[in-house]
Amino acid sequence: MKDVIYTLLLSVMVLAGTAAMSDAHAQTNTEKIDTVVENTAETNSVLATVSEALDELAAGVEDITAALLLLSEDVSTADSRITNLESKLDELTSVGGDGVTLQTFTEQISSINAQIAELRAQLGIFQGSVTSGPMQGMSGDDGIPNPPVKAYARTDVVFDIQLATEDAGDRLDLVRDNAMHGIVVPRITDWLREDVSPGQNDAPIIFRYITLLHNAAFDAVAPYHSTAVGVYSRIEHRPASESETNLLPNTAVMYASYRSMLEFAPHRADEWRNMMTDYGLDPDDESGLNLSCSQTHELSSPVTIGNHAAKCVLEARHDDGFNHFGTETIQPFGDTTGYQPVNIPDSLVDPSRWSPLMAFNRHGEFGVQQFATPQWANTETYSGLDPRSLRIPPPMSSNHRNADAYQAQADEVLNLRANLTGNDKILIEFFDNKLRELVHRPALKNIDDVVEYIQLEFLLNMAKFDSGTIIWQEKARYDAVRPTTAIQYLYDDEPVPISIDANGDVEMVPANQWQSYLQTADHPEYPSATTCFCAAYAESWRLYTGSDDLPAYVSGDNVIHGYEAILPAGSSLIEPGMTPSEDIHVIFDSWSDYEQRCAASRVISGTHFWPAVEVSVDTCNTAANTVFAYWEMLIHGNAPLRGPATSMDPDPMLNGPSWTGY
Template sequence: MGKLINRFTYICGLAIALTCTQVQAQEQPPLDLDNGNAAIEAVIPAVAPAIFQYVSPTGGDATLVLRITTMVTNAWFDASAPYHPTAVGVYSRLGRRPASEAETNRNINIALLYASYHVMNSLLPEQNGLWRSMLENAGQDPDDTSLDLTTAVGIGNAAGMAVVEGRLRDGMNQLGNETRVGPQRDNNPMPYMDYTGYQPINTAYTLFNPSRWQPDLQRQGMGLYKIQQFVTPQYALTEPYSYKSPRKFRALPPLASYHWNFAAYKQQADEVLAASANLTEQQKLMAELFDNKIEALGFSAVFAALSQGLSLLEFIQLDFLTNMAAHDAGIFVWQEKRRYDAVRPFSAIQYIYGSQPVTAWGGPGKGTQTIAAHEWKSYLEEADHPEYPSASTCFCSAHAQSARQYLGSDLLNWSIPRSAGSSRVEPGLTPASDTSLDFPTWTSLEENCGQSRVWAGVHFQAAVDEGRRICGVFGDKAHGYLQKLIDGTASVRKPARKIQSRH
């Protein structure tokens, strides 16, 4: 257990460092297949840095991050099912192995390694060298393509291939071959490109409708700028794991975001400005933590598994469960974001106050200042999608509820150290001295996750409140489905297909 906790601490430090600067690879001790956990000791150390480098530099692009983490943990579950007394896979039925083959972790570890290899080659095929090294460093042969279901290699290969086929055409447009509508229809096919024809009413330069989302013009470097696009709006059409369709779930309308409801519109904008003006070091660090979905969601589940002494099979179950819960919650959130297409705080504040002075956080290292409203920036840059409801809040609520259900307790006791000056936004300045972020319960994690979006200036309070009101149900749904998989009563699942659009 001590070895696993040390490895987990190393991975956490690597995840934080990769969001800030380049780090040199460190030699890791060899994997003990019999007693270790290949998911923690081999797969996560390979996949997490690849996500930061090739997918999401901050770990904040949730739809793409969750696609990877959910498919990988799905592969772990399907690859381990034959070694469980009753469990069946999501996308595979690979039989049952004798109990003697699960007396150590060796067979389960080998199977999950090969399953992960297939999933990552499907999701990030250009990085095949990384995935080959992941197997080779664990003493395995990436060229072993056996499908012999009496062996761990064959089970892992079969499980991984089944998960890849199961999610390849699920609505996320991984292949880039979905028929597109609107102005995009003549573009060359590209993976994960929008095929729904979404177009914002506002431009980065003109706010035609102050109630609706405005893409931000974000600085990328000296003289380099990016105009936001709604990232993967087709996520709303992706097939969930734990329920049939998101259409039965609805968020209440964001009445305060309608500019004709001006008193409420101004009040919620003023609440964001007040939070900005009163930012504490803890709030800044919380905002950065929950912006990084790998650390906040992924590592909280890993910590819970290790601190509570879960077996390898139990670890796999919990990790797949929490990823599935957030994944399925996100499908609902993207449906509602598209429905309401709601304005972000930066647009509303500029609309209300223009060049008038406001008191708020003035930028990295500048503290609270009086600035022109049109110069105000949120502590974190806004994500590339409409505001309502809060996706991060919804992810955390589903994640926390699923963990509570599985573990049978709200206790977490997770403490995350933050060294002086380790802030991503205010490096070298925040925090002024070594500190920690403490989460005694899953509820405290869930609450701070939601409020951090208001502190960061990227959400109104109503978006957070609505995310918490609704999204716990997706933790319950995911837990219910997991239990059917574990007790072997889940129906055989056909390859996923996209939900037909009503747009």
């Protein structure tokens, strides 16, 4: 029905002579976009004249459709009448400007409405001869719950149709499709996987890029929402008619993303330019890049809006403490805190503290691990969250002076690691993949409205980014030992179990050769970062939907689960071609289920102890609530304009004695 109304609206614009749009799907270049913007005001009077008739038409057709689903007799008669109406609608939407007047158009609308009223009477909709009962999957006693009501939804979620993406070979339509989901995200995912993190597990850098990208997009679509404001820019709201389709918001998003990606990866400039020219957009249009970010602007062009939004985000976050762009003496993302480990690979001074291992880094270079981005602890948060106000207790079982507890948690990890199944391993890799949310998504994220989609995405990524400041703060503070080091310290060259084969035989290795299933991460163990990101993500969804549930929905003969993923046979990055032995269908029935299985995956993989994952769930749930409160202020237009972000002072608690007594 939404598609029919769009077609009629565009036809009205042609008939009135106010916008020469022969094909709405062709409006994907800058010149035609500007035409739409310029003619919007002129078209408003025409649209107002026919809007009431169109509303009646829409309601009538919807009633007919609903009735036909339930009617058990006279269907053939009704079907014939519907066919006749559809034919007349086709005639309406195919007319050109050859003498057809607004009066003729409205007369035809009235005629169709009269026939709809007659058909309503025949079907007995108003006489009560047709009573509507609960439809499967929507309400009633069929065991399938209603989709949750989303407090911030502007459109319906498309549960049974996957959104179009270039990765799937689709050619997207900027009028109807979601450019962020279908064009931008596949391209940036490929770049992150190929150039930034081939292992797809370098959380600080991956989330940094993704959060900035969605921040720029969020600020770019804010003018197309009735109340929302940007984080780092202020642009007057556009008329509601400009967001009736995705064309103008999509265009703003494309320019905001293009400017961001040029800054992130200038060596791929040709690829980013092709992204624009493939959709008729001019990558050399720099309008908006010279505007001040401290002032409110009234901008009509989506090109200018997108460029300005990206510029303001990139400038504001340039010196926020993350060292994204490097300094004269420190490379981009390099440590600005001066962190020095107590231990080194060949010398274990304190068995309670983190010991860098010899391992491959994200560039494929083998060497001594370096604490990845410890300066995240000093990075300004989006939400105003003060990480210094959120503290977690020390990991007492990781203090080797508590000998029994220290050995007990190490032995537990040894046992869990040895008993891993193929299904366990691929689920461990699923949660370790920091790009997974760009590939796998809950059904509720199947949103075709690009404004709503980006608002949700920014919430989810902002929650993970701000939570990361707390986790990195406490990682640096406790500098806690990883299981690999603890096991090697306890057992040296004694044999320990590492796996159980298909015959049930236990494979043993010397403890000093024991490894976790995942490569041990390049930062201290406590608290768990991956668990935190899962918890922040899950809590944000709970706040957004008002529910912990991830219910299933019925679409025809299919059951669509709230969050499911197919992990193909042999898709493991660690045991390629072998694990899993068959396709694994993963289903999460609640967000609690999601975050608990995520937490457990870190322990059974051998990368964490239980206390590290337990504190992360609580801490990052709390952080997500602070982020959500700020996000609501942005959506409702109450958030103040943010100035350039700055680095926080170092954590004062780093100056005291170590929690281990050394």
